[in-house]
Amino acid sequence: MSKDIINVDNLQVWFPVRRGFVESLTSKEQRWVKAVDGVSFNIKEREIFCLVGESGCGKTTTGKAILRLVEPTGGNVKYGGEGLTAQQVKEAMEKAISKKLLTKQEAEACLSSGCVEVTKLPKDKMKLLRQKMQMIFQDPYESLNPKQSIYDIVAEPLVVNNLGQNEADREKRVEKALDDAGLRPPKHFMWRYPHEVSGGQRQRVGIAGALVLQPQFLVADEPVSMLDVSIRSEILKLMLDLREKRGLTYLFITHDLSVAYVFSDRIGIMYLGKIVELGPTEEVIKGPRHPYTKALISVVPKPDPRLKTEKIILKGERPDPAHIPPGCRFHPRCPYAMDRCKTEEPEPMYVSQEHWVSCWLVTGEGKAQ
Amino acid sequence: MSLLEVNDLKTYFKTQEGTLKAVDGISFNLEKGQAMGLAGESGCGKTTAALSIMKLLPANGYIAGGSINFMGQDMAKVTGEKLRAIRWRDISIIFQGAMNALNPVKRVGDQITEPILLHEKVDEATAEKRVKELFELVGINPSRIREYPHEFSGGMRQRVMIAMALACRPKLVICDEPTTALDVMIQAQILTLLKNLQQELELAMIIISHDLSVLAETCELLSIMYAGKIVERSSAIEVFANPQHPYTKGLIAAFPNIKGERRMPASISGNPPNLIKPPPGCRFSDRCYMAQDLCKQEEPSLIEVLPGHFAACHFVKPKGV
Numbered sequence: 001m002s003k004d005i006i007n008v009d010n011l012q013v014w015f016p017v018r019r020g021f022v023e024s025l026t027s028k029e030q031r032w033v034k035a036v037d038g039v040s041f042n043i044k045e046r047e048i049f050c051l052v053g054e055s056g057c058g059k060t061t062t063g064k065a066i067l068r069l070v071e072p073t074g075g076n077v078k079y080g081g082e083g084l085t086a087q088q089v090k091e092a093m094e095k096a097i098s099k100k101l102l103t104k105q106e107a108e109a110c111l112s113s114g115c116v117e118v119t120k121l122p123k124d125k126m127k128l129l130r131q132k133m134q135m136i137f138q139d140p141y142e143s144l145n146p147k148q149s150i151y152d153i154v155a156e157p158l159v160v161n162n163l164g165q166n167e168a169d170r171e172k173r174v175e176k177a178l179d180d181a182g183l184r185p186p187k188h189f190m191w192r193y194p195h196e197v198s199g200g201q202r203q204r205v206g207i208a209g210a211l212v213l214q215p216q217f218l219v220a221d222e223p224v225s226m227l228d229v230s231i232r233s234e235i236l237k238l239m240l241d242l243r244e245k246r247g248l249t250y251l252f253i254t255h256d257l258s259v260a261y262v263f264s265d266r267i268g269i270m271y272l273g274k275i276v277e278l279g280p281t282e283e284v285i286k287g288p289r290h291p292y293t294k295a296l297i298s299v300v301p302k303p304d305p306r307l308k309t310e311k312i313i314l315k316g317e318r319p320d321p322a323h324i325p326p327g328c329r330f331h332p333r334c335p336y337a338m339d340r341c342k343t344e345e346p347e348p349m350y351v352s353q354e355h356w357v358s359c360w361l362v363t364g365e366g367k368a369q
Numbered sequence: 370m371s372l373l374e375v376n377d378l379k380t381y382f383k384t385q386e387g388t389l390k391a392v393d394g395i396s397f398n399l400e401k402g403q404a405m406g407l408a409g410e411s412g413c414g415k416t417t418a419a420l421s422i423m424k425l426l427p428a429n430g431y432i433a434g435g436s437i438n439f440m441g442q443d444m445a446k447v448t449g450e451k452l453r454a455i456r457w458r459d460i461s462i463i464f465q466g467a468m469n470a471l472n473p474v475k476r477v478g479d480q481i482t483e484p485i486l487l488h489e490k491v492d493e494a495t496a497e498k499r500v501k502e503l504f505e506l507v508g509i510n511p512s513r514i515r516e517y518p519h520e521f522s523g524g525m526r527q528r529v530m531i532a533m534a535l536a537c538r539p540k541l542v543i544c545d546e547p548t549t550a551l552d553v554m555i556q557a558q559i560l561t562l563l564k565n566l567q568q569e570l571e572l573a574m575i576i577i578s579h580d581l582s583v584l585a586e587t588c589e590l591l592s593i594m595y596a597g598k599i600v601e602r603s604s605a606i607e608v609f610a611n612p613q614h615p616y617t618k619g620l621i622a623a624f625p626n627i628k629g630e631r632r633m634p635a636s637i638s639g640n641p642p643n644l645i646k647p648p649p650g651c652r653f654s655d656r657c658y659m660a661q662d663l664c665k666q667e668e669p670s671l672i673e674v675l676p677g678h679f680a681a682c683h684f685v686k687p688k689g690v
Contacts, residue, residue: 054552198640199411228410229579229623230637237633255552258582258625262633282631299557301582303624305605313557317522 005249006043012074033322035061037273050252050264058273063219078115081216083132096120134210138222140202144194151190181208200231279355289357373399378435380421387645391417393597402571406584409594458488461534465546471518478514503532524555541573596652603678613680
């Protein structure tokens with residue numbers, strides 16, 4: 001079995017709710033928006049792992065927390081790819097121990113498994129590691145600076161990280177990245193500005209900007225949702241090609257189950273800051289076990305009017321992550337909710353070797369880790 | 370006579386670079402109580418076509434030709450008071466992005482009573498009663514009419530927009546990407562609501578969307594637009610079961626189907642043509658896998674392939690008409 005590139009364990013990202021003046025005087029307890037509230041999964045080498053959920057379920061925050069673009073408030077993220085030398089990892093761990101972020105045992109366990117504990121890295125080491133962990137953003141219309149040429153946009157990560165010996169070397173690297181992102185010939189695009197190219201090409205520029213540092217792991221946050229349907233699969237195919245050619249591993253974040261279905265290897269369904277079901281894509285989509293997954297799959301519009309399928313339309317909208325319901329967080333909208341669901345939170349249960357579900361209705365073969 | 374007959378409609382925009390032919394000769398009919406989907410990529414002219422029907426074009430846009438026959442009047446020619454009397458009373462529109470279409474400093478109830486008081490000789494109490502009925506119809510608690518838009522969630526705001534569109538009991542409602550900004554679950558709620566309302570109130574509807582799968586679930590009729598033209602038009606079932614135009618085929622194949630086989634959808638490479646200087650011949654020829662010399666020179670006209678099924682391609686031949 002191939003090794004884990006990413007291992008997320010009980011990740012938490014809580015944002016404090018700002019208190020008003022009066023509230024702070026009456027010393028009400030600090031409230032939190034629990035955007036990510038205990039998420040665990042792993043991504044194997046060269047795997048495409050997909051997080052799916054409605055807006056506000058915490059999928060983007062999870063992706064950002066793995067890269068530490070937002071600081072996690074709890075849990076661990078281990079990165080098992082290349083990036084830092086053994087010496088650098090050792091230094092980082094020692095610093096973390098001296099700051100009492102890690103105990104000696106944890107650091108040793110981490111070192112012996114050949115992983116880096118991302119959440120405990122000091123800033124300078126994180127910067128080095130981020131060369132190997134990059135992000136592709138959702139909106140190619142908003143994420144590219146209109147005043148910079150495509151060359152400047154793609155070369156910026158090199159400048160920031162002080163890479164490339166001279167201008168000629170940088171140009172070569174930018175050319176290679178553009179070429180790999182399918183903007184061919186690169187010379188033709190390099191000196192243009194974002195407004196001069198189409199939406200699909202803009203997204204390729206975004207991908208080139210991530211590729212230029214030769215990363216190993218990419219977080220792709222809804223990379224095709226802003227694009228016209230006719231060019232979406234071009235971008236998806238490009239991402240698959242890059243996986244073959246460069247051995248990339250992806251965390252793919254989307255709200256679109258049908259895209260996740262055709263693109264990913266494994267899928268995790270998120271609801272209100274937690275993964276409720278996780279398993280191989282085909283198994284989850286064809287045999288969903290959690291009531292939320294079932295409902296979500298049933299309402300995906302099908303591009304064929306001859307297919308009449310029954311829809312499970314959930315009442316209401318998702319609750320506010322500042323007021324997470326007790327017990328199973330899905331129970332207020334669940335068509336099958338029982339008394340137990342209102343008070344006790346279900347534990348993940350394996351229903352097959354790699355497929356687990358958190359629901360009291362599901363009796364599995366044993367607890368997940 | 371149909372409720373709406375659009376005939377060779379041309380809507381152009383004056384821009385600095387020249388005249389942009391956003392809609393360039395489209396025709397279709399819509400009967401009372403029918404729902405038609407208008408699909409196409411961004412920039413194909415689908416929204417412009419709909420705005421032309423309501424004459425809500427921006428200042429540099431104008432109707433350059435054709436007619437829009439709505440209930441016996443040519444909307445292309447109607448202006449002034451007469452136009453104002455038709456707008457919202459007989460035709461209304463649900464705009465894209467309900468977040469921005471509501472006035473943030475007015476109570477939602479007041480925003481809906483406004484068109485009722487303008488168009489009908491009723492007092493405020495009657496209008497308010499109507500708003501409460503409308504709220505019930507679209508599934509909002511009637512006690513919320515005195516709230517402001519920010520107190521509603523995205524899906525609820527879209528319901529408010531729908532209630533507003535229905536305020537004067539229109540015959541035709543245009544929905545411009547009604548669910549684009551919404552989550553799948555809310556999308557399903559809104560689409561079910563629109564479909565029920567359409568059947569209950571015998572509304573005619575034009576639903577504009579780039580998402581064929583949304584239209585597949587809501588419309589009986591389907592028109593596919595490409596670069597300012599309708600390239601295929603028929604019943605939705607017929608278009609999906611028996612697509613004729615290469616663009617339609619490509620577009621359908623571009624949608625992943627969660628109920629189908631697990632494979633990567635197809636893509637249509639290339640970009641739509643510039644509509645300021647559209648190429649001669651078929652506008653899709655640059656991206657078409659079937660294109661021949663003929664396609665680059667001569668523009669195909671919309672022909673009836675099967676009864677009620679039209680397509681504009683040199684390579685489709687009428688079958689049994």
